[in-house]
Amino acid sequence: MAELPDARTLPLDETTRAALAERGLEYRLIENERAAIMDAWSHAVRRGFAGPELSDDEIAEWREPMSWRRVTGVYDLSTPQAERPVATASSWVAPMTVPGGVLPSWSISTITVAATHRRRGVARALLEAELRDAHAAGVPAAGLTASEATIYGRYGFAPATRIATWKVDTRRARWAGPDASGRVQYLDREDAARLMGDLHERTLPHRVGEIPGWPRRWRGRVALAEDKSAAVRTVRYVDAAGEPRGVMAYSVEGDPEDDGRGVLRIRYLIAEHDEALAALWRFAIEHDLVGTVVAPMRPVDEPLPWFVDDARVPVSRQKDHGWLRILDVPAALEARAYAAPASFTMRVTDPLGYADGIWRVDIADGKATVATADAAPDLELSVIELSAVYLGGFSLAVLRAAGRVSGSTETVDAVDAALRVPRAPFLSIVY
Ligand SMILES: CC(C)(COP(=O)(O)OP(=O)(O)OC[C@H]1O[C@@H](n2cnc3c(N)ncnc32)[C@H](O)[C@@H]1OP(=O)(O)O)[C@@H](O)C(=O)NCCC(=O)NCCS
Missing domain, CATH: 3.40.630.30 (Gcn5-related N-acetyltransferase (GNAT))
Structure with missing residues (x-):
C-alpha cells in the first residue's frame, strides 16, 4: 500500500477558522510538542467527557498518543481559564483492515465541546473541518467511535462494526x-x-x-x-x-x-x-x-x-462501535475484496457532497471497478447506508426492510452476497 498521509502536515481549515472567529472563538493547531499547551488541551478533553482533573501521571500517559496525531483546539480568550480550549479534536490516518486489504481511514478522536459552549455549532464546525481535511489529503474514508449513537449520522457516519457485552452464569455453564x-x-x-x-x-x-x-x-x-x-x-x-x-x-x-x-x-x-x-x-x-x-x-x-x-x-447485549464515513466512493469500493460477482448502478446521496452521484459498480474476480454513470440506478441509498454495509457487518436487505435503501430483491441479494464476510467485522479499540 502507498504510504499514508501524515495528518499533522495539513494546514488549519480556513472555512472553520473563519466561522469560529465570527463567534469570537479561535481555532488553532496545537503544538503538541509544547508540554504546557498540550497538557491544557488534555485537561480540556477530560473535562469535556465530564471526568475528574487528570493527575500528573495521567497527563504524562497522554503525551505519547497525542504526539503522532493532528491536534486542534478552539479557544475562548474571554474565559478565566483561557489556556484551556473550549473544544478539542484530534485525528490521524489509520490503515483499517478490510477484506483482502486496508482502507486508509481518517480517524477522528477526542471531540469535545465545553459544557459552557455546547449547542452553538462548534462540534459541527470541527467535524466538517475534519472531513474537508481528510478529503483534501486524499483519504477515502473517516472513522470514529461514538459516545452517543445520535451525534454522527448527520455528518454521514454509520455504525459499521458492532460489539457485544457477554455475560455467563458460571454455575450453569x-x-x-x-x-x-x-x-x-x-x-x-x-x-x-x-x-x-x-x-x-x-x-x-x-x-x-x-x-x-x-x-x-x-x-x-x-x-x-x-x-x-x-x-x-x-x-x-x-x-x-x-x-x-x-x-x-x-x-x-x-x-x-x-x-x-x-x-x-x-x-x-x-x-x-x-x-x-x-x-x-x-x-x-x-x-x-x-x-x-x-x-x-x-x-x-x-x-x-x-x-x-x-x-x-451465555447472553449478550450488542451495540454500535466503529463508525465509518465513506468520502471517496471509487477508492473505498476498490480497496476491498468481494465474495461474489455483481454488476449494478447506485445513486448515492450525501448532504456534504463527497459521495454524491450515480455510480456503476462491476465486481468480478473479487475486485470492484467503479465509475460515474448516467443511467437509471438499480439501488438508491445515502452515504450512511453505503458506509454501514461496506465492511459486511450489515446487509442491504435489512436496511431495505427498514426503508433506508431501495432496489430490487435481485440486486440487493447480489450486492449482499458480494459484500459478505466470514466473521463479523470487529474493532477492539475505543478512540
Ligand atoms: C457531543 C458534543 C461534541 C456536541 O457538541 P456541540 O458543539 O454542542 O454540537 P453542535 O452545536 O455543533 O451540534 C451539531 C448538531 O449535533 C446535534 N447534537 C449535538 N450533540 C448531540 C448529542 N449529544 N446528541 C444528539 N445530537 C447532538 C445538535 O443538536 C446539532 O444538530 P443539528 O445539526 O440538527 O442542528 C458535545 O456535547 C460534547 O462535548 N459532549 C460530551 C463529550 C462527547 O460525548 N463527545 C463526543 C465524543 S465521541
Missing part, C-alpha cells in the same frame, strides 16, 4: 469446547501489555474493521495508565510449542449477593488462534470463587454459546 494442548500462565502486567500489542499487530490483517493500536492503549487495558487498579491480573496462553498465542486482563470483584462468589470482568482478551481463545474463556468460566463472567467489547460472533453445554447460558 459446563465446558463443552475444545481441550487446549497448551497452558495458561500468569505474567506481569507490563509484559501482558507488550504481548497485547504484538498479538494485535499479528491478528490485525484477519479482522475486518480493526486499526493498529498504540502502547498506551494496552497499558490502559492492564490498568497501568489511567486507572491503576491493583485488582487487575493478567494471564497468557502458550501453545504446546511454548509460543504465546493469547493474553487476557481481568479482575474479580466480590458480589455480596452471590454467597461468596464474585464477578470476573474480562478487561481485554486477544487470541491469535482459536485454541488460545477457547483456553482463555475456559480459564474465566471455570475460575474458582466466580459466579458470573462479564466481558464487554467482544465480537458479536464470539463462539461462546458453542463453548458450553447449555447454549442459553
Whole structure:
C-alpha cells in the first residue's frame, strides 16, 4: 500500500477558522510538542467527557498518543481559564483492515465541546473541518467511535462494526469446547501489555474493521495508565510449542449477593488462534470463587454459546462501535475484496457532497471497478447506508426492510452476497 498521509502536515481549515472567529472563538493547531499547551488541551478533553482533573501521571500517559496525531483546539480568550480550549479534536490516518486489504481511514478522536459552549455549532464546525481535511489529503474514508449513537449520522457516519457485552452464569455453564494442548500462565502486567500489542499487530490483517493500536492503549487495558487498579491480573496462553498465542486482563470483584462468589470482568482478551481463545474463556468460566463472567467489547460472533453445554447460558447485549464515513466512493469500493460477482448502478446521496452521484459498480474476480454513470440506478441509498454495509457487518436487505435503501430483491441479494464476510467485522479499540 502507498504510504499514508501524515495528518499533522495539513494546514488549519480556513472555512472553520473563519466561522469560529465570527463567534469570537479561535481555532488553532496545537503544538503538541509544547508540554504546557498540550497538557491544557488534555485537561480540556477530560473535562469535556465530564471526568475528574487528570493527575500528573495521567497527563504524562497522554503525551505519547497525542504526539503522532493532528491536534486542534478552539479557544475562548474571554474565559478565566483561557489556556484551556473550549473544544478539542484530534485525528490521524489509520490503515483499517478490510477484506483482502486496508482502507486508509481518517480517524477522528477526542471531540469535545465545553459544557459552557455546547449547542452553538462548534462540534459541527470541527467535524466538517475534519472531513474537508481528510478529503483534501486524499483519504477515502473517516472513522470514529461514538459516545452517543445520535451525534454522527448527520455528518454521514454509520455504525459499521458492532460489539457485544457477554455475560455467563458460571454455575450453569459446563465446558463443552475444545481441550487446549497448551497452558495458561500468569505474567506481569507490563509484559501482558507488550504481548497485547504484538498479538494485535499479528491478528490485525484477519479482522475486518480493526486499526493498529498504540502502547498506551494496552497499558490502559492492564490498568497501568489511567486507572491503576491493583485488582487487575493478567494471564497468557502458550501453545504446546511454548509460543504465546493469547493474553487476557481481568479482575474479580466480590458480589455480596452471590454467597461468596464474585464477578470476573474480562478487561481485554486477544487470541491469535482459536485454541488460545477457547483456553482463555475456559480459564474465566471455570475460575474458582466466580459466579458470573462479564466481558464487554467482544465480537458479536464470539463462539461462546458453542463453548458450553447449555447454549442459553451465555447472553449478550450488542451495540454500535466503529463508525465509518465513506468520502471517496471509487477508492473505498476498490480497496476491498468481494465474495461474489455483481454488476449494478447506485445513486448515492450525501448532504456534504463527497459521495454524491450515480455510480456503476462491476465486481468480478473479487475486485470492484467503479465509475460515474448516467443511467437509471438499480439501488438508491445515502452515504450512511453505503458506509454501514461496506465492511459486511450489515446487509442491504435489512436496511431495505427498514426503508433506508431501495432496489430490487435481485440486486440487493447480489450486492449482499458480494459484500459478505466470514466473521463479523470487529474493532477492539475505543478512540
Ligand atoms: C457531543 C458534543 C461534541 C456536541 O457538541 P456541540 O458543539 O454542542 O454540537 P453542535 O452545536 O455543533 O451540534 C451539531 C448538531 O449535533 C446535534 N447534537 C449535538 N450533540 C448531540 C448529542 N449529544 N446528541 C444528539 N445530537 C447532538 C445538535 O443538536 C446539532 O444538530 P443539528 O445539526 O440538527 O442542528 C458535545 O456535547 C460534547 O462535548 N459532549 C460530551 C463529550 C462527547 O460525548 N463527545 C463526543 C465524543 S465521541
